[in-house]
Amino acid sequence: MKRVSTFKIRIPHQLQIALMAIAFGMLIAAVLIVITGNNPFSAYWFLFRGGLMSIKRIGNTLAGATTLILTGLSVAFAFRTGLFNIGAAGQMLFGGFVATALGLTLNLPKAILLPVMMLGAMLGGAFWGFIPGLLKAKFNVHEVVATIMMNFIALWIAYYGIQDTILKDPNQETQSARLPVEASLQVDWLRDITGNSFLNLGLIIAIIFVVIIAIIINKTVLGYQLKAAGYNRFAAEYAGMKVNRNIILSMAIAGALAGLAGFTFYAGFSNHVEIGKLPIQGFDGIAVALLGGSTPVGALFAALFFGILQTGKGFMQSMTGVPPEVGDLIIGFILYGAACQILFERILKYFKRGRNA
Amino acid sequence: MEKIIEMQNIRKEFPGIVANDNVTLGLRKGEVHALLGENGAGKSTLMSILFGLYQPDAGQIVVRGEPVQIKNPTMANNLGIGMVHQHFKLVHNFTVTENIILGMEPMNGIAIDRKGAALKIKELSQQYGLDVDPYAKIEDISVGMQQRVEILKMLYRDAEILIFDEPTAVLTPQEIHELMKIMRSLLKEGKSIILITHKLKEIKEVADRCTVIRRGKVIGTVDVKDTTEAKMAEMMVGREVSFHVEKGESNPGEIALEVKDLVVMGTRGEEAVKSFSFQLRRGEILGIAGVDGNGQAQLVEALTGLRKVESGVISLAGKDIAGLNIKERFEAGLAHIPEDRQKRGLVLDYSIEENMILEIHQNEPFSRMGFLQFDEIRNYSERLIKEFDVRSGEGSIAKARALSGGNQQKAIVGREISHNPEVLIAVQPTRGLDVGSIEYIHKRLVEQRDAGRAVLLVSLELDEILDLSDRVVVINSGTKVGEVITSETDENEVGLMMAGIEKGA
Numbered sequence: 010m011k012r013v014s015t016f017k018i019r020i021p022h023q024l025q026i027a028l029m030a031i032a033f034g035m036l037i038a039a040v041l042i043v044i045t046g047n048n049p050f051s052a053y054w055f056l057f058r059g060g061l062m063s064i065k066r067i068g069n070t071l072a073g074a075t076t077l078i079l080t081g082l083s084v085a086f087a088f089r090t091g092l093f094n095i096g097a098a099g100q101m102l103f104g105g106f107v108a109t110a111l112g113l114t115l116n117l118p119k120a121i122l123l124p125v126m127m128l129g130a131m132l133g134g135a136f137w138g139f140i141p142g143l144l145k146a147k148f149n150v151h152e153v154v155a156t157i158m159m160n161f162i163a164l165w166i167a168y169y170g171i172q173d174t175i176l177k178d179p180n181q182e183t184q185s186a187r188l189p190v191e192a193s194l195q196v197d198w199l200r201d202i203t204g205n206s207f208l209n210l211g212l213i214i215a216i217i218f219v220v221i222i223a224i225i226i227n228k229t230v231l232g233y234q235l236k237a238a239g240y241n242r243f244a245a246e247y248a249g250m251k252v253n254r255n256i257i258l259s260m261a262i263a264g265a266l267a268g269l270a271g272f273t274f275y276a277g278f279s280n281h282v283e284i285g286k287l288p289i290q291g292f293d294g295i296a297v298a299l300l301g302g303s304t305p306v307g308a309l310f311a312a313l314f315f316g317i318l319q320t321g322k323g324f325m326q327s328m329t330g331v332p333p334e335v336g337d338l339i340i341g342f343i344l345y346g347a348a349c350q351i352l353f354e355r356i357l358k359y360f361k362r363g364r365n366a
Numbered sequence: 367m368e369k370i371i372e373m374q375n376i377r378k379e380f381p382g383i384v385a386n387d388n389v390t391l392g393l394r395k396g397e398v399h400a401l402l403g404e405n406g407a408g409k410s411t412l413m414s415i416l417f418g419l420y421q422p423d424a425g426q427i428v429v430r431g432e433p434v435q436i437k438n439p440t441m442a443n444n445l446g447i448g449m450v451h452q453h454f455k456l457v458h459n460f461t462v463t464e465n466i467i468l469g470m471e472p473m474n475g476i477a478i479d480r481k482g483a484a485l486k487i488k489e490l491s492q493q494y495g496l497d498v499d500p501y502a503k504i505e506d507i508s509v510g511m512q513q514r515v516e517i518l519k520m521l522y523r524d525a526e527i528l529i530f531d532e533p534t535a536v537l538t539p540q541e542i543h544e545l546m547k548i549m550r551s552l553l554k555e556g557k558s559i560i561l562i563t564h565k566l567k568e569i570k571e572v573a574d575r576c577t578v579i580r581r582g583k584v585i586g587t588v589d590v591k592d593t594t595e596a597k598m599a600e601m602m603v604g605r606e607v608s609f610h611v612e613k614g615e616s617n618p619g620e621i622a623l624e625v626k627d628l629v630v631m632g633t634r635g636e637e638a639v640k641s642f643s644f645q646l647r648r649g650e651i652l653g654i655a656g657v658d659g660n661g662q663a664q665l666v667e668a669l670t671g672l673r674k675v676e677s678g679v680i681s682l683a684g685k686d687i688a689g690l691n692i693k694e695r696f697e698a699g700l701a702h703i704p705e706d707r708q709k710r711g712l713v714l715d716y717s718i719e720e721n722m723i724l725e726i727h728q729n730e731p732f733s734r735m736g737f738l739q740f741d742e743i744r745n746y747s748e749r750l751i752k753e754f755d756v757r758s759g760e761g762s763i764a765k766a767r768a769l770s771g772g773n774q775q776k777a778i779v780g781r782e783i784s785h786n787p788e789v790l791i792a793v794q795p796t797r798g799l800d801v802g803s804i805e806y807i808h809k810r811l812v813e814q815r816d817a818g819r820a821v822l823l824v825s826l827e828l829d830e831i832l833d834l835s836d837r838v839v840v841i842n843s844g845t846k847v848g849e850v851i852t853s854e855t856d857e858n859e860v861g862l863m864m865a866g867i868e869k870g871a
Binding site: 229237 | 381670671672691692693695696702704709710711712713714715716720724725727728733736737738
């Protein structure tokens with residue numbers, strides 16, 4: 010007897026929806042490009058070339074996608090368990106802040122320092138997810154409200170935690186000191202094979218966690234329980250599962266993933282923390298999760314796609330004069346497309362019926 | 367005789383299924399026309415077409431001799447067609463009058479003319495013997511009264527044709543009797559009624575003619591006075607059905623479940639279950655009878671651990687379980703067929719096999735070291751599907767959502783019975799199911815009893831209680847009104863007790 014897991018059934022359908030959403034987003038954005046007096050075909054040509062045309066650009070695309078993979082994974086994981094994690098930005102910032110603080114203060118060899126920072130980032134993020142989870146489980150505070158509030162708390166803790174302390178870069182107004190080489194995920198060999206791109210060890214961490222989370226969701230008792238609570242809280246309760254414990258656990262895991270995203274960004278991509286600013290990748294994670302159909306592998310590919318847009322939009326501007334914001338606009342329209350899932354499902358159904366008739 | 371509505375050769379297709387196939391239904395003026403069929407036979411589709419919610423693919427509707435196209439419910443209302451839904455659509459903190467005029471408020475300048483409306487409602491109420499107080503708030507009146515408000519809503523809108531969708535599901539036997547009286551007075555005033563139901567007894571009592579639908583097709587329309595309940599049931603199901611549950615004498619053994627002075631709080635902080643006590647023995651079925659909303663739900667939740675026990679003792683095979691959580695009670699030998707199969711009983715987006723292990727997924731062999739063992743789960747699920755005749759297109763991997771109500775329920779019943787519990791609590795185990803599935807589930811419950819298990823049956827269907835139980839405990843506003851032996855009582859006595867009138871009082 011061959012087993013067909015529900016996971017495998019999901020993908021093709023989700024992929025169809027995602028591709029339609031992307032087509033929809035690009036189509037609407039094309040109209041806008043025409044309105045600004047440019048040729049959408051050449052704009053898109055340069056947009057994708059900008060993301061993919063050289064080994065260096067591919068490296069940068071992957072480096073940009075790394076953080077998005079993890080924030081997307083964070084949002085997707087929470088979503089599969091019925092929770093809406095708007096707080097990936099705050100969890101990412103707090104996790105990154107903890108990692109940066111450790112990296113700037115501890116004097117350890119790289120092989121020990123990086124795992125310590127990674128653990129710190131995960132624990133920091135997990136704590137930032139744990140609090141809304143606890144509030145939801147004990148007092149029924151909606152996680153959307155709680156996680157948004159936690160975003161602001163993270164923002165200002167990072168601000169004052171860096172502003173007047175040894176963590177601050179004495180020559181810069183708004184950022185922490187640069188992490189030393191020992192505390193950075195950037196390594197020479199990855200830089201060398203990608204022509205000096207930003208690509209760093211974070212990508213490997215992200216891919217490992219995509220696999221881990223996919224296994225947890227699809228193969229384990231924990232995943233079974235979390236999904237059951239996400240689909241039908243009442244049935245999970247009826248079956249004797251500890252729904253409240255699972256809510257807290259799920260938010261903490263989502264937070265840990267976002268914390269990891271902070272680690273890969275602040276200690277891999279930028280190597281310093283900019284203060285007074287919530288990382289946009291935390292919010293983009295929502296888009297990644299949505300486009301990826303809330304599956305880990307889907308989030309991986311959605312993040313790669315968004316990575317191409319992010320890297321390519323500057324090139325598109327310099328070659329055609331289309332403003333780089335069009336890249337963000339495309340993402341915005343794709344999001345609308347992904348949110349209009351039902352619409353695309355109907356269109357798909359219509360075409361299927363048409364073929365059969 | 368003059369036909370006020372004719373639905374001619376109606377056809378409605380949904381992807382993959384023909385819901386109505388060449389259905390013809392004629393409603394005569396001044397008759398009660400029953401529409402009988404199993405779940406999924408196409409009754410609701412047909413009525414939704416008449417009420418303008420769906421458009422037929424073929425066929426036409428003729429109202430008062432004129433072909434019409436009913437595009438939406440407003441058009442249906444304008445044609446004098448009104449519907450009393452199974453779940454009332456009332457605003458609870460509004461008065462009767464406010465609910466009735468909602469959406470077509472009579473104006474007195476810029477103010478709503480509540481007084482005038484109340485007067486008109488009062489007149490209507492008297493005319494049809496409804497006895498409704500126009501100023502009462504919905505939350506303060508009984509379910510039976512609320513239904514009358516729904517009826518008044520239609521009368522206020524001058525409906526000539528009234529569709530009742532399973533109207534007796536929420537009523538006590540006495541209230542059902544009252545409703546039948548109201549229907550007759552509606553007829554006397556020249557109204558016509560379509561009654562959707564699966565209760566044959568009621569059809570026999572009140573309907574003039576009955577149209578039976580099976581799998582989207584009309585099997586036939588019969589004059590009720592010339593037919594029997596058995597005949598109608600056979601038309602509905604397509605084979606002979608036994609109504610009476612075949613069961614021998616019970617053989618009660620030792621006490622399996624004892625509840626003593628149980629107090630449970632409701633959601634609004636009121637005492638929903640008051641000092642409730644009963645004993646349940648092995649090898650017997652104990653029925654809990656009562657009208658909906660009298661504390662049964664809270665009683666069951668307290669027994670299963672879904673709701674906190676305020677005070678009192680629940681002892682399962684001699685062990686007090688009142689302080690244990692749901693899982694611990696399950697492990698102590700309590701199984702629960704929940705009232706709402708879709709809300710509690712199943713994760714609809716999980717496959718059948720995933721649902722079959724809902725309570726035992728953590729146990730070997732279904733998981734090892736935190737990993738699910740899919741082959742074991744598949745084998746277990748296939749066995750249960752076969753044993754309990756759960757039918758689905760794709761077997762184990764079909765989503766629970768894709769199953770019919772009857773098969774969903776069979777899956778739950780099978781799952782719970784397979785846990786070999788000390789005590790099986792079955793709440794409304796056949797709600798909304800067709801005759802065939804009811805028969806099957808009843809047989810299984812009696813089997814459990816005969817195998818020496820203790821079964822607690824909580825049901826709103828008095829017939830079901832009387833058919834299955836060996837003893838009956840009656841609950842009213844959270845209090846135990848009394849306890850009777852089934853063989854020594856009848857519907858009337860239990861019905862009165864359900865209304866709170868103690869035995870012999």
